[in-house]
Amino acid sequence: xxxxxxxxxxxxxxxxxxxxxxxxxxxxxxxxxxxxxxxxxxxxxxxxxxxxxxxxxxxxxxxxxxxxxxxxxxxxxxxxxxxxxxxxxxxxxxxxxxxxxxxxxxxxxxxxxxxxxxxxxxxxxxxxxxxxxxxxxxxxxxxxxxxxxxxxxxxxxxxxxxxxxxxxxxxxxxxxxxxx
Numbered sequence: 001x002x003x004x005x006x007x008x009x010x011x012x013x014x015x016x017x018x019x020x021x022x023x024x025x026x027x028x029x030x031x032x033x034x035x036x037x038x039x040x041x042x043x044x045x046x047x048x049x050x051x052x053x054x055x056x057x058x059x060x061x062x063x064x065x066x067x068x069x070x071x072x073x074x075x076x077x078x079x080x081x082x083x084x085x086x087x088x089x090x091x092x093x094x095x096x097x098x099x100x101x102x103x104x105x106x107x108x109x110x111x112x113x114x115x116x117x118x119x120x121x122x123x124x125x126x127x128x129x130x131x132x133x134x135x136x137x138x139x140x141x142x143x144x145x146x147x148x149x150x151x152x153x154x155x156x157x158x159x160x161x162x163x164x165x166x167x168x169x170x171x172x173x174x175x176x177x178x179x180x
Contacts, residue, residue: 004121005143007098009035009047012066015119016049016096019146024167026054033063033088044069044098050088055171060091062174068098078108078116085114092174101149101157109149115173116149118159129161148173 005011013030020027030051038044047066052059063085067077078095085093093114101116109116125145127134147159148169 007068007119007144009045009066011144012047012068012096012098012119013049015144015146016064016066018142019096019117019162020053020167020170022164023162023170024055024165025170026052026059028052028054034084038069042069042071048084048088050090053092053171055167058171060171060174061089062092062094063088063090065093065095066098067095070099072100072102073097073105074102075104075108078105078112078114081114082108082112092171094170094174096146103151103155103157106149106151106155106157109173110151113174115170117162117170118147118149118157119144120147120159121145125161 017027017030028051030049033050034048036046038046045068049064051062053062065081067073081093081095094117095114096117096119098119101118105116122141122143122145123137126137126141146162148162148166150158150160152158
C-alpha cells in the first residue's frame with residue numbers, strides 16, 4: 001500500500017478549497033491570515049485562512065483554521081478559533097482538523113457557532129462510505145477527504161463525508177452572528 005503524501009500547509013489549503021467548493025460554497029479572496037508551528041509533542045501546525053464563503057443567502061467573511069496535530073482536538077483549540085475569528089474581524093469560523101475531535105470540542109463549537117470538519121485519508125473514508133467494497137480503491141480517490149463533524153445522541157463525535165449540496169449545513173453550523 002503506497003504511503004500517503006505529507007499533509008503540508010499548502011496541500012491543506014488546496015484540500016480546504018476543493019472540499020468547500022465540492023459542497024457548493026464559493027471561496028473567494030482567500031489569503032493566509034496566520035501560520036504557526038505547534039510545539040512538541042504535537043509536531044504539527046496551524047494555518048489560518050481568511051476569505052469570503054459564498055452562498056445564495058449569506059456571504060460571510062470567514063476564518064478557516066487548518067489544524068494538524070497528533071492528539072485529539074479539544075475544547076481549547078475550538079475556543080482559540082472563536083477568539084481568532086473575533087480578532088480577525090470575520091463573521092464565521094471553520095476548523096478543519098487532521099485529528100479526531102473530542103466531545104468537549106463539539107460542545108465548544110456549538111457554543112461558538114463554529115463548523116468543525118475532520119480531514120481523513122481517502123482510503124479510510126472510502127472503506128466507511130459504502131461506495132464500494134472496502135480494500136478496492138478507485139483511481140479517482142483523493143489522498144485526503146473532509147468529513148462534517150456532528151454530535152450523535154450521546155454527545156460523541158460522528159463523522160460524515162462531505163458531498164455535493166451540503167454547503168447549507170456548513171453555513172448553518174456557523175449561524176449568522178452579524179446584524180443586518
